[in-house]
Amino acid sequence: MNLSYWEIKSWLTSIDFTIVGSGIVGLNCALQLKYRYPNSKILILEKGILPQGASTKNAGFACFGSLSEIIDDLKHHSEIEVLELIKKRIDGLQLLRKTLGDNAIDYQNLGGYELFLDSDESLYKSCVEKLEDINQFLYPLFNTEVFAFKENNFGFKNIKSKYCFNPFEGQIDTGKMMDSLLNKVQSLGIKIINHCIVESFSEHVDTVKLKTNHFTFTTKKLFIATNGFAKQLDIATVQPARAQVLITKPIENLPIKGTFHLEEGYYYFRNIDNRILLGGGRNLDFKTEETTEFGETELIQNKLEDLLKTTILPDTTFEIDHRWSGIMGVGKQKKPIVKQVSNNVFCGVRLGGMGVAIGSSIGKSLADLID
Numbered sequence: 603m604n605l606s607y608w609e610i611k612s613w614l615t616s617i618d619f620t621i622v623g624s625g626i627v628g629l630n631c632a633l634q635l636k637y638r639y640p641n642s643k644i645l646i647l648e649k650g651i652l653p654q655g656a657s658t659k660n661a662g663f664a665c666f667g668s669l670s671e672i673i674d675d676l677k678h679h680s681e682i683e684v685l686e687l688i689k690k691r692i693d694g695l696q697l698l699r700k701t702l703g704d705n706a707i708d709y710q711n712l713g714g715y716e717l718f719l720d721s722d723e724s725l726y727k728s729c730v731e732k733l734e735d736i737n738q739f740l741y742p743l744f745n746t747e748v749f750a751f752k753e754n755n756f757g758f759k760n761i762k763s764k765y766c767f768n769p770f771e772g773q774i775d776t777g778k779m780m781d782s783l784l785n786k787v788q789s790l791g792i793k794i795i796n797h798c799i800v801e802s803f804s805e806h807v808d809t810v811k812l813k814t815n816h817f818t819f820t821t822k823k824l825f826i827a828t829n830g831f832a833k834q835l836d837i838a839t840v841q842p843a844r845a846q847v848l849i850t851k852p853i854e855n856l857p858i859k860g861t862f863h864l865e866e867g868y869y870y871f872r873n874i875d876n877r878i879l880l881g882g883g884r885n886l887d888f889k890t891e892e893t894t895e896f897g898e899t900e901l902i903q904n905k906l907e908d909l910l911k912t913t914i915l916p917d918t919t920f921e922i923d924h925r926w927s928g929i930m931g932v933g934k935q936k937k938p939i940v941k942q943v944s945n946n947v948f949c950g951v952r953l954g955g956m957g958v959a960i961g962s963s964i965g966k967s968l969a970d971l972i973d
């Protein structure tokens with residue numbers, strides 16, 4: 603595309619910092635850079651008409667891990683690593699709430715619950731057995747016991763009569779969070795160009811040259827926050843993982859309030875605007891869901907509807923209003939990748955299923971990679 607002299611001068615000249623991706627990480631990175639370098643010229647490039655990965659698609663759980671998830675994490679990571687992961691999520695949520703304010707993101711501390719299917723006897727048993735150990739393990743972070751088993755009061759069926767409650771879990775309105783983050787970034791004079799795909803970049807002496815689907819230009823430093831799409835710029839080993847979601851129409855007198863985890867976190871649901879938002883089911887077909895293509899499949903959507911009918915809303919008539927998907931970035935390790943890629947290029951990717959919790963601090967850590 604032949605840009606005008608004015609377009610080049612105002613938008614694409616003397617750029618100090620360019621960020622690829624306007625998800626929660628990219629936007630927080632931009633904010634932190636602006637705080638540290640108030641006079642810098644910062645540009646964000648985003649391939650979607652809106653942020654188009656996971657940050658505007660997620661379920662809005664402000665959580666740090668369910669009991670079974672923490673037990674499982676301890677099988678694959680050391681105790682110190684797991685405590686560090688949980689601390690990062692708690693600190694990240696604090697930073698998110700501090701940056702935008704609870705009103706702007708509609709933060710509600712309604713608590714979180716882990717449900718166990720009747721058929722999942724062994725998982726239930728191991729969680730009951732390990733409850734005390736895990737509470738002790740988490741004591742240094744919370745100064746109190748985190749998890750407790752409670753009677754099922756929400757009328758769920760096909761699950762154990764008790765579920766595991768965590769009073770520290772909350773929920774946010776994802777749309778409000780991203781809208782307010784975008785407003786904050788733009789109010790500081792940071793420019794965002796949408797519908798602009800970064801295709802490649804190359805290092806020069808003190809600059810990085812970027813090629814997009816519309817133009818090429820140079821920047822002093824480049825920050826890549828493309829999470830599930832990281833492989834496309836060849837910066838880190840991140841597997842894309844599609845996550846599908848549905849939402850019901852409003853349900854009168856809906857008693858269910860809180861965030862809920864089922865089958866070790868493979869399914870999750872919550873109340874929002876008198877509706878139930880339900881997601882998950884990647885474990886039914888990992889191979890197909892290992893994609894950067896958005897889309898819904900019959901297999902997973904049918905399973906989600908089935909869960910609503912049999913387990914979550916067994917005695918309530920409901921209609922599905924809408925379905926969508928988002929793309930996460932995952933890997934064998936749960937730890938995100940925040941690193942220097944080359945002299946003037948940095949990345950913060952692989953946020954897994956916890957980006958609401960850690961996204962703000964990963965954005966900050968990414969910005970902190972330069973001195």
Ligand SMILES: Cc1cc2nc3c(=O)[nH]c(=O)nc-3n(C[C@H](O)[C@H](O)[C@H](O)COP(=O)(O)OP(=O)(O)OC[C@H]3O[C@@H](n4cnc5c(N)ncnc54)[C@H](O)[C@@H]3O)c2cc1C
Nearest residue numbers: 623625626627649654655656657661663800928956957958
């Ligand atoms: C359905 C679903 C439910 C989830 N639920 C929760 C939850 O309840 N709680 C929680 O903590 N986390 C949840 N997550 C995870 C969380 O949403 C993510 O971890 C987080 O949003 C990742 O943020 P990010 O900024 O790293 O990536 P993204 O939000 O994916 O941002 C990356 C951006 O980069 C852009 N991009 C990619 N490549 C290019 C390119 N070449 N050029 C220009 N732009 C590019 C993309 O369009 C995208 O906007 C969920 C995720 C999904 C999909």
